[in-house]
Amino acid sequence: MEKIHILTDSSSDIPHDLVEAHGIEIVPIMLTHEGRSFREYYDITSEDYCRLLETSSEIPGTAMTTPTVFLESYNRAFERGCTHLLAVLINGGGSGTYQAACLAKSMFEEEQGEGKMTIEVIDSKTYTYIYGHIVVKAAEMREQGESFDAIVSVVKSRLNRVEAYLGVYSLKFLKKSGRISGGAAFVGEALGLKPISHVYDGAVKVCDKVRGEKALVAGMSKKVSARVVQPDKQTAILLYGDVPAERLDEMEKRLRTEIGFRDVERVAIGPSVLTNTGPLAMAVAYYGTPRD
Structure with missing residues (x-):
C-alpha cells in the first residue's frame, strides 16, 4: 500500500487553507532584509511584504532552501512510514532550491539505501501558484487513491502545458x-x-x-x-x-x-x-x- 508525501517550497504560493486541507508540506524560502531573516509563508504575509517593499529603500534578498532542510523533510516522511515522496519546486533556472532537493535525495539514498522510499523531485520551470495549483491537484489525486505513478504523470503533463x-x-x-x-x-x-x-x-x-x-x-x-x-x-x-x-x-x-x-x-x-x-x-x- 502506497503512502505518499507531497511537498513544495513556499514560492508555490498555495493559500494556507489549501495547504492545511490537503496536508501539503511547505518548505520555506528564506528572506533577508536589513539584518533580519524570516521564512516565506510562515513569518510574513504577502500584504505585509508589499508594504515593506513600498516603504524600504533596500530590496530584500532571498536564499534557496538548503539540502539539509530537504533531507530532514525526507527523513521525517520516511520515519512516518511513507513509501513515496513527491517534491514539485520553483524553477531550477532561477533558484538553487531544486538542485538542493536533488542533492538531498542522493544524501537520503546514501544514508537509508536505494529503494527504501521512492523520491521524485520535479523542476516546475515556473513560479508562484502557476505550479502551486498543480501541487494541489496532486494532493487531491492522492486523496482519491490514485497511484504515485499516475500523480507524477499528471503533474508532469500539466507542467508541460x-x-x-x-x-x-x-x-x-x-x-x-x-x-x-x-x-x-x-x-x-x-x-x-x-x-x-x-x-x-x-x-x-x-x-x-x-x-x-x-x-x-x-x-x-x-x-x-x-x-x-x-x-x-x-x-x-x-x-x-x-x-x-x-x-x-x-x-x-x-x-x-x-x-x-x-x-x-x-x-x-x-x-x-x-x-x-x-x-x-x-x-x-x-x-x-x-x-x-
Whole structure:
C-alpha cells in the first residue's frame, strides 16, 4: 500500500487553507532584509511584504532552501512510514532550491539505501501558484487513491502545458532590483510604458510594452486569448500583488466574458516572486499547447 508525501517550497504560493486541507508540506524560502531573516509563508504575509517593499529603500534578498532542510523533510516522511515522496519546486533556472532537493535525495539514498522510499523531485520551470495549483491537484489525486505513478504523470503533463503572462504597473522596483537600468526606467515611466512578459518553459521574457494602466489589462487578455486551449474547460489563475481591486475585477471580467474561462481563481503572489516583480504586478496563468 502506497503512502505518499507531497511537498513544495513556499514560492508555490498555495493559500494556507489549501495547504492545511490537503496536508501539503511547505518548505520555506528564506528572506533577508536589513539584518533580519524570516521564512516565506510562515513569518510574513504577502500584504505585509508589499508594504515593506513600498516603504524600504533596500530590496530584500532571498536564499534557496538548503539540502539539509530537504533531507530532514525526507527523513521525517520516511520515519512516518511513507513509501513515496513527491517534491514539485520553483524553477531550477532561477533558484538553487531544486538542485538542493536533488542533492538531498542522493544524501537520503546514501544514508537509508536505494529503494527504501521512492523520491521524485520535479523542476516546475515556473513560479508562484502557476505550479502551486498543480501541487494541489496532486494532493487531491492522492486523496482519491490514485497511484504515485499516475500523480507524477499528471503533474508532469500539466507542467508541460501551463504558462502565464505577467504585467507590471511600475518600473520603479525593476530599477531598484537592477533588472532594468535607471535610464530605461525613467524613459519608460515618462512614456507610461507597462511591460508584459511571457512566463514560459523556465524563462520570463518581455514580449510587449503597452502605454497606460488600462492598456495593460487589455494587452494581457489579448495575449492569453491567443494561446489558451479550450478555456471553457479551464480555471484561469489570476495572480496579484498590491494591484487596485478595479484592475483585478476588469481582468477577471475579460477572462470570463471575452475569453470564456469556466472559472477564475484569484491568488496573491508571495514575497519571493514580488521581490523580483515589485508589488504592482499581476499575472494570468492558463494551459496552452504541450511543449516538445
